[in-house]
Amino acid sequence: MDVIVTPTPKLQGELQALSSKNYTTRYLLVAALAEGTSTIYYPAHSEDSDAMRRCIRDLGAIVEEDDEKIVITGFGRNPKPVKELDVGNAGAVLRFLMAIASLCPDVTFINRYPESLGKRPHDDLIQSLISMGVSIEHREGKLPINIKGGSPKGGHIQVSGNISSQFLSALLFLTPLLAEDSEIEVLHDLKSKVVVGQTLEVLEQAGIVIHADEDYMRFRVPGNQRYAAKTYSVQGDYPGSAAILAAAAVTESDITVHRLVENSKQGERAVVDVLRMMEVPLSHNNDIVTIKGNGKLKAVEYDGDNATDAVLAMVAAAVFAEGTSRFYNVENLRYKECDRITDYLNELRKAGASVEERQSEIIVHGRPEGVEGGVEINAHFDHRVIMALTIVGLRSKKPIRIRDAHHVAKSYPIYFDHLKALGAQVEWVEAGQGE
Template sequence: MKAIVHPTNELKGEIQALSSKNYTTRYMLAAALAQGESTLLYPAHSEDSDAMRRCLRDLGAELHEEGHRLQIRGFGRNPAPVQQLNVSNAGAVLRFLMSVAAFCPDVTFVNTYPDSLGKRPHDDLIDALQQMNVKIEHNNGKLPIRIFGGAPKGGHIRVSGEVSSQYLSSLLFMTPLLEEDSEIEVTGDLKSKVVVGQTLEVLEQAGIQVEAAADLSRFRVAGRQSYRAQQYAVQGDYPGSAAILAAAAVTRSDVKLHRLSETSKQGERAAVDVLRAMGVPLTHEQQIVHVQGNTRLKAVEFDGDAFTDAVLAMVAAAVFAEGTSRFYNVENLRYKECDRITDYLRELKKAGADVEERQDEIIVHGKPEGVEGGVEIDAHYDHRVIMALSVVGLRSRKGLVIRDAHHVAKSYPQYFEHLSSIGARIELE
């Protein structure tokens, strides 16, 4: 599918924010690891969360969904002995379930997206699981990955945090169910610490006790714990909303986004702070972000590690700012669905943006007058790239055509519908 994004001067309206993908997948996993029935209120629907639904069913969980309620009867530490699992293109789902699969005798995670998830490495989690008496066959750290489990053991476990915090989160979900106590040591510079905070929050709500060092470098996890079956309410999603907020920021706008908690632990909540620093007129009260854009933006500098999944949208806004913006400490963007630094900036340059990259930085020389556009660009199978490029298209003189735009459904299936509802001129073909 192609998305033809036409120049749009004005956006106006109100949107109910999508439910958080990150919290939905974590709550679903906690519910599956419990014995008994849990309920999720307002779970997200996207390719990622649907991949988690499908795989949890394959592993023996019972799921029943009606309206805004998802009921899950879990399997505890005894998943079904499934032979294959297909996580589609969902990296977080793969990494979370690799640890769960250690309780299965023999399961293979298949490779159905060789040009996206199939290219991403998982060596660090593989190494950690191998320390726990789990035999693994793999393709140089990539899919397909075959796990021979059944008897994982706790103890002292070392895991790198250099590439992704998802490896650590995966172990934190699994180790409470082991017979032995565990001490997890994080080596290197842990990325996306804020997201680890979300994992710890969900574990605490599920009745799991974890002792964490203040700098998140060490964790003590008692074994023989049990997840508590209970009710969870999923909050609104900041990563997807960041693109809507950026679109409102670069146009003349009067846009309200609902269900965005001011006290959320989602790191991408910082998108509101970034836009404020850019001079965007906005308020954030009673879970409503109200943007009244006037197209005038100024350059900023931010550490992007705290709001990884909103960085691309903020870069898109910075394309139109006065001055040079810098987003640093973002190397982990290179290990997502695509290389979100090199690949994304290549497409921005095609659109007329003045951007440059370092190994762990994105530098944007803003063009307040706008960019030319008028080209067809590649989404690289990446939902965050698609959303960010659409923001640039709105402020371009000739619009943009985004190839493979259907991949936005990985996290935000209603994205183009929501943008159109507030006045964006977008055609899908």
């Protein structure tokens, strides 16, 4: 399905922020790794969290659900032997479960998205698991990946952190269950340290003890630990809300978003600070963000490494800012569902934006007068690109058509419903229809 975004001068209304995808997938996993029954209130519903639900069920967890909560009876350190796991297009779910699957005798992760997740590299985690005595067959670090495990060994483990922090998080979920104590040493640089903080926060809530150096480059993990069955409550999602807040910033708006925790460990909460730097009129009190936008923004310079999943929305806002904005230290955007620098900027240019790229930077020459639009653009099957391109369409002079916009469901299935509720003119059309 495609979406046609028609220029919309004004947004108005109130929303409850979607529940956090990152926290939901982590809570689902620690509940599955516990012996006993855990309850997760307000879980996210998205393709990523659904992939984790599906896979932990396949691995032997009992998963029961109603409108408010999920109740999970875990499999502890003994997942059920399973031949295949299908993570869909969810990279974090794949990487976390590659580590857990090393407790199984023979599992193959299948490749259902050869043009997206199927292109992403996982070599760094593969090398770490092999060093722990796990046998892995793969195609140059990419799916399909076959893991022959059963008895991974702890000890001194090295993992590279310069492509993704998800490899480290995967090892942090696995190593407490092993017989031996472990020391995890992070090589090179560590990207997205804030997200590692979320993993550690969830592990601590699940009763796991991990001793982390302050810079997150070395971790000491006692072995023979057990995950505790607990009750969790999922906070609102900043990465998805970033797109809503940026849409409000570029239009005449009066919107309120609830359930955005002020002291959240989500790095993307920085979108509030960045919009403030851009002189967007907003307040953030009692977990509520209110924006009364006037469409006027000032350029910013921002280190995007701590807020990776909000950078594309920030860039979309900067398209309409006065002056030149620079988002730096964002190279890991290249290793997502698509190359979120080259692919995204190519589509922005089609819509009329003036943007440049470096290996690890995005430079935006703002056009406060707006951009032309009137084009069809390709979102490269990437939910964050879809959301960000929609923001640009709201402020274009002519409508833009975003191909395959249904892939927004990966993290925010009701994104367009929420925008419509605020007054945005967005319309679903069948691919090929009206062309």
